[in-house]
Amino acid sequence: MTGLQVNEVFETIQGEGFWTGTPSIFVRLQGCPVGCPWCDTKHTWDLLPNNLRSVDVIMQENEESAFYFSASPESLFALFKDKSYTAKHIVITGGEPCMFDLVPFTELAHKKGYSTQIETSGTFSISCSEETWVTVSPKINMKAGMPVLVSAMQRANEIKHPVAMQKHIDELNVLLQESDLTQGNNKQNEQSALIYLQPISQQERATQLAVDTCIKNNWRLSVQLHKYIGVE
Numbered sequence: 329m330t331g332l333q334v335n336e337v338f339e340t341i342q343g344e345g346f347w348t349g350t351p352s353i354f355v356r357l358q359g360c361p362v363g364c365p366w367c368d369t370k371h372t373w374d375l376l377p378n379n380l381r382s383v384d385v386i387m388q389e390n391e392e393s394a395f396y397f398s399a400s401p402e403s404l405f406a407l408f409k410d411k412s413y414t415a416k417h418i419v420i421t422g423g424e425p426c427m428f429d430l431v432p433f434t435e436l437a438h439k440k441g442y443s444t445q446i447e448t449s450g451t452f453s454i455s456c457s458e459e460t461w462v463t464v465s466p467k468i469n470m471k472a473g474m475p476v477l478v479s480a481m482q483r484a485n486e487i488k489h490p491v492a493m494q495k496h497i498d499e500l501n502v503l504l505q506e507s508d509l510t511q512g513n514n515k516q517n518e519q520s521a522l523i524y525l526q527p528i529s530q531q532e533r534a535t536q537l538a539v540d541t542c543i544k545n546n547w548r549l550s551v552q553l554h555k556y557i558g559v560e
């Protein structure tokens with residue numbers, strides 16, 4: 329898919345993973361076939377032609393919706409300027425952003441002095457700039473039955489895994505064994521991907537499990553800062 333189909337654009341603080349606390353422009357793309365039952369962006373799942381709107385209509389929306397606009401990379405930077413955004417980090421999320429070819433947008437972003445980050449489920453091949461920070465949040469055994477790709481795991485700069493119970497950690501361990509992260513490329517400083525556990529829905533038991541497991545494995549904790557400080 330060439331042009332980008334955009335559900336929303338907004339400026340906030342990145343609340344998850346390595347870039348936590350970084351002022352960021354979020355570009356949420358429309359479309360995702362993965363089918364996670366606990367998905368909190370179900371409105372992004374369908375890419376229906378009837379839901380195409382103008383950029384002005386989308387930017388004036390106050391609520392989540394399944395509407396989207398079509399954008400070229402250049403038009404997105406014109407929009408950032410029009411909105412007077414000052415953040416220099418761009419987070420491309422979804423939906424599943426890797427349904428799209430993200431090379432033109434991410435390469436242009438780096439030329440303009442931005443850093444970029446993709447948040448993906450790992451179920452699609454990843455097409456982006458070599459400089460892009462890739463966050464794979466592997467969606468294992470979800471409704472659509474789509475496998476997490478070894479190529480996505482090996483491209484990841486960080487692997488951010490939502491956990492509520494021990495089963496989720498066991499699944500991650502199996503995936504890590506299958507993926508051989510030492511074969512990864514595009515790693516900054518030649519490091520293997522960082523691994524973050526993220527407790528689902530701020531549950532106390534999930535948080536304790538994540539803390540204990542992070543300490544045991546020397547992994548990191550991601551706490552969804554934006555939910556604690558009450559921003560989008």
Ligand code: SF4
Binds near residue numbers: 370
């Ligand atoms: S991959 Fe992401 S957007 Fe797609 S269903 Fe799962 S949580 Fe939702």
